[in-house]
Each structure stands twice: as structure tokens, then as C-alpha cells.
Amino acid sequence: xxxxxAEDIKKHVRTYIMVFVALLALTIVTVTVSTLHLSTFAxxxxxxxxxxxxxxxxxxxxxxxxxxxxxxxxxLVLTVxxxxxxxxxxxxxxxxxxxxP
Amino acid sequence: xxxxxPVNPETxxxxxxxxxxxxxxxxxxxxxxxxxxxxxxxxxxxxxLFLASEVMLFGALFxxxxxxxxxxxxxxxxxxxxxxxLATLNTVVLISSSVTMVMSWASLKMGSFKKYKMYMGxxxxxxxxxxxxxxxEYGHKFEIGHYPSHDTFLAxxxxxxxxxxxxxxxxxxxxxxxxxxxxxxxxxxxxxxTNRVEVAGLYWHFVDLVWIFLFPVLYLL
Numbered sequence: 001x002x003x004x005x006a007e008d009i010k011k012h013v014r015t016y017i018m019v020f021v022a023l024l025a026l027t028i029v030t031v032t033v034s035t036l037h038l039s040t041f042a043x044x045x046x047x048x049x050x051x052x053x054x055x056x057x058x059x060x061x062x063x064x065x066x067x068x069x070x071x072x073x074x075x076l077v078l079t080v081x082x083x084x085x086x087x088x089x090x091x092x093x094x095x096x097x098x099x100x101p
Numbered sequence: 102x103x104x105x106x107p108v109n110p111e112t113x114x115x116x117x118x119x120x121x122x123x124x125x126x127x128x129x130x131x132x133x134x135x136x137x138x139x140x141x142x143x144x145x146x147x148x149x150l151f152l153a154s155e156v157m158l159f160g161a162l163f164x165x166x167x168x169x170x171x172x173x174x175x176x177x178x179x180x181x182x183x184x185x186x187l188a189t190l191n192t193v194v195l196i197s198s199s200v201t202m203v204m205s206w207a208s209l210k211m212g213s214f215k216k217y218k219m220y221m222g223x224x225x226x227x228x229x230x231x232x233x234x235x236x237x238e239y240g241h242k243f244e245i246g247h248y249p250s251h252d253t254f255l256a257x258x259x260x261x262x263x264x265x266x267x268x269x270x271x272x273x274x275x276x277x278x279x280x281x282x283x284x285x286x287x288x289x290x291x292x293x294x295t296n297r298v299e300v301a302g303l304y305w306h307f308v309d310l311v312w313i314f315l316f317p318v319l320y321l322l
Binding site for chain 2: 006009010012013016017019020023024027030031033034035037040043044047048050051054055058059061062063069070071072075076078079082083086087089090093094
């Protein structure tokens with residue numbers, strides 16, 4: 001981001017405000033959906049999709065990932081691989097349930 | 102190179118200086134200049150690597166949460182146990198602090214130190230509000246005897262929000278330094294200071310990002 005000029009920054013500021021509004025709106029949506037008391041599967045799916053959208057907005061615009069250098073992406077791809085592995089551990093644990101005789 | 106600031110080659114080039122007596126100090130390289138191989142200033146890559154390790158730290162606890170929840174005979178809904186309005190307020194406060202943080206960096210990029218001070222001050226204020234609200238939540242839990250030992254849900258709730266709270270405190274310390282004594286660097290090395298604020302922002306946005314996931318997982322499901 002160090003190659004940006006003052007004029008570009010002004011454009012960025014408008015984007016930040018738009019992202020802010022989007023984040024607030026999505027917060028209202030996720031809280032409202034939770035009051036509907038959907039089935040666990042539906043509730044988890046909706047809540048995680050909304051959280052993923054909010055997280056992507058923060059990472060893309062506030063953390064400038066939308067225009068970052070390749071090396072940062074490489075680091076993050078590696079992190080995602082390990083993170084997915086980590087999330088897979090509980091799943092694999094439950095596919096290997098100990099059954100009582 | 103950024104043209105918004107006058108570049109002082111004396112401060113951007115790696116060099117060794119001899120100071121009084123036998124002490125030598127070496128200036129940290131690539132605080133402003135971009136390394137030709139990475140295309141980055143060093144601190145940015147450093148902070149991203151740190152954040153990658155943070156993802157694994159919180160990831161381990163999230164995966165423990167999944168394991169505990171799926172394995173439990175009974176798991177309370179967040180809304181039965183916790184205060185949703187307070188947590189929603191805290192979500193709004195933390196999102197706002199992320200916006201003021203990025204605005205403080207943008208202000209420096211546009212050359213306005215005054216605006217930087219205002220936005221950074223607001224960021225710290227929002228972080229303090231977040232902690233006070235969290236304090237009320239914790240206080241209420243303790244009043245009714247709901248300690249981490251009460252049940253598995255509260256154990257993982259206190260672990261996750263406690264670790265996140267420590268990160269908020271860390272952010273307050275860091276941002277307060279950059280708001281107060283650390284901001285003197287703006288006068289001597291404005292570009293380097295702007296980069297410091299940028300990487301502090303990366304950390305702060307990460308703390309916000311973690312909360313964005315903690316909030317639905319603990320409170321809404």
C-alpha cells in the first residue's frame with residue numbers, strides 16, 4: 001500500500017465507510033436470524049456464512065488483502081491448509097467413535 | 102516509493118553507526134524501503150507471519166470447541182446463557198474501532214497528524230468500551246456463580262473470550278504507545294511511523310476478525 005497517493009487514499013476512505021455499513025448490516029442480519037431459532041444445522045450454516053462474509057470484508061479492505069504482494073498470499077494459503085487440517089481433527093475423531101460392547 | 106513524504110536516504114538505508122563509547126547500533130533494515138525479493142517492508146511480512154501463528158492458536162481452541170460441543174450430551178444455546186444485546190453492542194464497538202484504526206492510517210497517508218491522533222484516540226476508546234462491557238458480562242456471570250468450572254460451555258466461553266480479551270488489552274497497549282510517546286517518530290521518520298501504524302492496524306483488524314467469529318459461535322448458536 002506504500003505506493004498509493006493521497007488521492008487514492010480518499011477513494012479508499014469511501015470504501016472503508018461502505019464496508020463499515022455492510023458490517024453493521026450483516027451484524028443485524030445474523031442477530032435477527034438467531035432469534036428465529038432455526039434447526040441447529042441451518043443456524044450454524046447461516047451464522048458461519050455471514051461470519052465468513054464479514055471476515056472477508058475486514059481482511060480484504062481493512063487489512064488490504066485485496067491488493068497485497070504474492071508472498072503474503074503464499075503465507076496465508078499455507079495457513080489455510082493447516083487451519084483446515086485443524087478443523088478436520090474433530091471430524092475425524094467422530095468418524096472413529098468407540099462403540100461400547 | 103511514496104511521494105507523500107520527503108525521503109531521507111540517511112534514515113532508509115541500512116547502515117552501522119558508531120555511538121559514544123563502545124556501543125554500536127545497527128539500524129533495522131527495510132522499515133520503509135521495500136525489499137526487492139519480497140516486495141514488502143519487513144515489518145509487514147513479520148506481522149503477517151505472526152498473524153498466521155495466531156490463526157493456529159485460535160484455530161486450536163475453535164476446533165476444541167467443536168469437539169466438546171459435538172461430544173456433549175447437552176449444550177446450552179448461547180442466547181439462554183449469555184447476554185445477546187451486550188455482545189451485539191460490543192460487536193458494533195469493535196467494528197467501529199476497526200474503521201477508526203484504518204482511518205488513522207489513512208490520515209497519516211494524507212499527511213494529517215491531527216486527524217491521526219483523533220482516530221487513534223477513538224480506536225483506543227472503543228477498545229476500552231469493549232473491555233468495560235465485557236467486564237459487566239463477566240461480573241454478572243460471577244454474581245450468579247457461573248464460573249468456568251460451572252459447565253463445559255462456560256469453560257470454553259471464558260477461555261475463548263478471555264484469550265480474545267487479552268488480545269484487546271495488547272492492542273490497547275500497542276495503540277496507546279503509537280498514540281502517545283511513539284508518535285514522536287512522525288516528526289523524524291514519517292514514512293516509518295505510518296508503516297508502524299499500518300502493521301499495528303493489521304493486528305487490530307485481526308482481533309476484530311476473531312470476534313466476528315466468536316460472536317455467532319458462542320452467543321448465537
